[in-house]
Amino acid sequence: MSRKSTVAGIAMILMVLATIPLLGSDNVPFLKWWIMILIIGIGFYPVTASLFAAYTDRGWLFSKVFGVAVSGFLVFALTVCKVTQFVSLTCIGVTVVCFLVCWIYGFKKVKVEMPDVDLIFQEEALFLLFFLLWTYLAGFHPEAHGTEKFMDYGFMKAMMRSTELPAKDIWYGTEGINYYYGGQYYAVFLTKLSFTDVKQTYNLMRTLVAAFAFVLPFSVCYQMLCARILQRRKKKKLSPVIGGLLSGAAVSLAGNMHYVVYGCIGKWLGWESAADYWFPDSTRYIGYNPVVENDRTIHEFPSYSFVLGDLHAHVVNVMFVLFVIGGVYAYVRRVQEEKAGEGKWDVKTILLQPHLILLAFFIGIFHWTNYWDFVIYFVVVCCGALYGALYRYRCRAKQVVSTVLAQAVEVFAIGTMIALPFTISFDTMVSGVALAQRHSMLYQLAILWGLPVCLVLLFLAAVFLTWKRIEAPAGAEADHSEKRREDAFSREMTERAADDAKQKALAEERKALKFRDFWARAPLSDIFAGILGVCAIGLVVIPEIVYVRDIYEEYYARSNTMFKLTYQAFILFGIVMGYILVRFLTWKKEHIIKAFGAVGLVCLLWTCGYFGTAVYSWFGNVLDPSEYRGLDATAYLENVFPEDASAIRWLDETVEGQPVVLEANGDSYSDYERVSAMTGLPTVLGWYVHEWLWRGDTLDLNTRSADVEQIYTSSDPDLVEELLQKYQVSYIFVGSKEREKYTALNEAVLQQVGEIVYQDEQTGTYILQIVREDG
Known part of the structure; x- marks a missing residue:
């Protein structure tokens, strides 16, 4: 073992030991997850190494994501097809079989050079460092309460209870989940695989994704800069490491220039609009400051998501889209390394590219994890295929066009087939595409996107103007x-x-x-950076032209479109900026380019200050370990719902499966549905706007709402029993929110149709069980 590997190994040992004072008893589930992901990476490494052969580490970090994606998908598909049940034994069995297949394939088929072992040890230490950092931070604000957390945690609890998929919708009890629940599914898959508890793994999953959001961009940028250095026949220097660290920070830690302008400069200058800066302000700027009532928008980015703690579809999918970006780069590197004669055009060669087949698989699971990414990264993959065809066929139009079309159809077809286990029971929520009637103010776009757009455009100009001299x-x-x-x-x-x-x-x-x-x-790394940069610019421009219609048409028409597109733009820009800044700072002769690089570096590092501001605002004094509260996402219940907490915990611990529990329904983002969210037990109707978005049937939603009110307030026992039978209700929860919403609560009738199985004498909260003659 070399000195570098030894140092990295010692660092990992010290970090493992540090989990004891930092995480306390939470170090057990944390270490379980780290070891589990480590084993998954080893198990899938032979296949990953063959696909990422151009990487000096043979795709070590990507093997972890690849293993999670493939084994998790197989369990999902087998469960949906009712071949097996979604239980821990299935998760373990499928994963072990995948390990065996990968290593048998590796021994028989894979012939690649030895990886850079030093780099693997260093990357693993970096991964553990950021996994530990984010997990420690999460312990200062662990509760699954606020924003979308009720939904995210509730979906996880529902799937933990269920042995079938899709699980019952916690807020539409008689039907299955009709949303992109793939992200929460993968969190539950890893939970069942590791025999851990959702209370902790809700937070572990988001910290795992945050760790990948640093190390995967690091790996891509590192490999791009290494290839550039080798292409110029030079020895490796420190620049690939610096570029990788910048890319990792730009994707997972940095904010946008709104933080610099309003959170720093504006405060120093005493601007009124910056006086009360809070870290979410950088995600709610266009339409909010100044206020434009009919054009409220969202432009979030990963560091905000990781601090806030949502485990929503777009957040979990970050690690998968980063795999796709790395996979596209591995593919175009493979094209450039083809031997003479491999550029001949034939259907077999074009359609049996293992890289594209793998990328099509990931594009397919995006149907289920976050559909917006299906569209976005289908285009990114096609751009990679276009470059590959231009290089392979030396821009001969006929071969290039036919190749790109054939490969695009192949990727789309495979992706569509992979998505079938999900789409076969999913009703689309899209209502069409419309031209944007409102547009962002130019100066606001400049503040949000001026830095990365300028860097990309300057880089493209520099490359095109100097390529002849390369x-x-x-x-x-x-x-x-x-x-x-x-x-x-x-x-x-x-x-x-x-x-x-x-x-x-x-x-x-x-x-x-x-x-x-x-x-x-032209250098491949430069071209690839240009491809990612141009795609990112396109994602910023699209919401200014068109948007996808949904139920938020009146005041938030462009909001979701801008949110989902620019989120990915931020990721693409982040990877590219680390590469561009190092290229600028090491550019030969042209001092003006180095000056641009220096200015860009200062701005990027300044935006990383957003991380510190957000951490302090949300988590408090993280430098004091005594304020660490743990990873339990439900620990807040006794403080926020003191009247209901013990009853909620009784339900969670006592009731098995997914019987319907009736509770008062309420508006989205409210404290209503605390029972269903914290237990995973479905209720008749939950957050209204969410179900409106997912189902599109307001008539049925209104009927359910009226029926729930009738059950709680009616003086007719027969009617109440009829409605309970209609929605297959097994338990009725009577607590603080029910008494708050239904002032005419008829407890005498409720106790007539059900039997009290739990009662808190101090708070008056109780639970009724509905006993039917048919059992």
């Missing part, structure tokens, strides 16, 4: 035949200069040759 790279990235062909054209043009018509034709052909020469000789 020394032809050695090995896979060189194509000396293109240079010889260009010289031949020069001689031929000189010999035939007298013929004007032919001279014009030759000039046009020379232009085409230069275009082909650019794609053949």
Whole structure:
């Protein structure tokens, strides 16, 4: 073992020991999860190594995400198809079988060079560091309460209770979940795989994703800069590490320039609009400051999500979209390393690209984890396929077009098939696409996106203006035949200069040759950075042109579209900025480019101050370990719902399966539905606007709401029994919210139709069980 590996190993041992004073008893589930993810990474490493052969670590960090995605999906598909049940034994069995298949394949088929072991140890230490950091922070504000947390935690609890998928919708008790629940599913899959408790793993999942959100961008940028250095025939320097750290920070820790302008400069200058800056302000700027009543928008980013603690669809999917980005880069590296003759056009070669098949698999699971990412990364994959075709076929139009079309159809078809276990029972929530009637103010777009957009545009200009002077790279990235062909054209043009018509034709052909020469000789890492940057710019521009219609049309028409598109733009920009800044700062001769790099670096590091501000605002004094409260997401119950807490815990611990528990329904983002959310037990009707979005049937929602009120307030026992039978209610919860909402609560009738099985004498909260003759 080398010195570097030894140092990284000692660092990991020290971090493991540090979990005892930092996490207390929570160190047990934390270490279970770290070891589980480590084993999954080892189990799937042979296949990952063959696909990420161009990476010096052979895709070590990506093997973890790959293993979680594949084994989790197989369990999901088998459960949906009723081949097996969603239990711990199934999760373990499927994962072990996957390990065996991967290692058998590795011994028989995989032939790759040894990975950089030092880098693997260092990356694992970096992963453990950020997993521990975020887990420690989560323990200062662990409660699954506020924003979307009731929904996220409730979905997890519902799937923990259920052996079938989809589980019952906690807020629409007689039906299954009709939402993109893949993210919460993967959290539950890992929970069942590790024999841990949702109370802790709700927070462990979000801290795991946050750790991946640093190390995966680090890996991609590191590999891009390493390839660039090797292409210039130089030894590795510190620049790949610096670039990787910048990319990791830009994706997972940084805010946007709104924090710099309003949270820092505006406060220093005494601006009234910046006086009360709070960290969520950077995600609610367009439409809020100044107020535009009919154009409220959202532009969140990962560090805000990780601090806030939501485990929503777009958050969990961060680790999967980062895998896709890394996979696209691995694919285009593979194309550049093809041997002579591999560029021949044939259907078998085009459609049996293992990288694209794997990327299509991930595109498919995006149907189920976060559908917006299906559309976004389908385009990103197609852009990678386009570059691969341009390079492989030297820009010959017929081969390029046919290849890209065939591969796009293949990716879409495979993705659609992978999604079938989910889509077969899912009713779409999309109501069409419309032209944007309102647009963002230019200065607001400049504040939010000016830094990354300027860096990308400056980088593209610098690359296009200087590519001719780039020394032809050695090995896979060189194509000396293109240079010889260009010289031949020069001689031929000189010999035939007298013929004007032919001279014009030759000039046009020379232009085409230069275009082909650019794609053949320009550094791959530069081109890939350009692809990601252009895609990110497109994601920022699209909400200014069109938006996807939903129920929030009147005041928040563009809100969800801007939210989901720019969230991914932020991730793409983050990866690219680390690479661009290092390229600028190490640029030869052009001092103005280095100056741009220095300014950009200062701005990026300044935006990272958002992390510290947000942590202090949300978690408090994290430098004092004595204020650590633990990872239990339900520990807040006794403080927030003192009248109901013991009854909620009784239900959670006593009742098995998913029988329907009636509780008062209420508005979205309110404290109503605390019973269903904390237990995973379905109720007749939950958060109204959420179910309106998921179901689109307000008539049925209103009927359910009226029926719930009738059950709690009616003086007719027969009617109450009829409604209880209609919704298959097994328990009735009578607590603080029920008494608050139904002032005409008829407890005599309720106790007539049900038997009290739990009662808190001090608070008056009780639970009725409905006993039917049919059992």
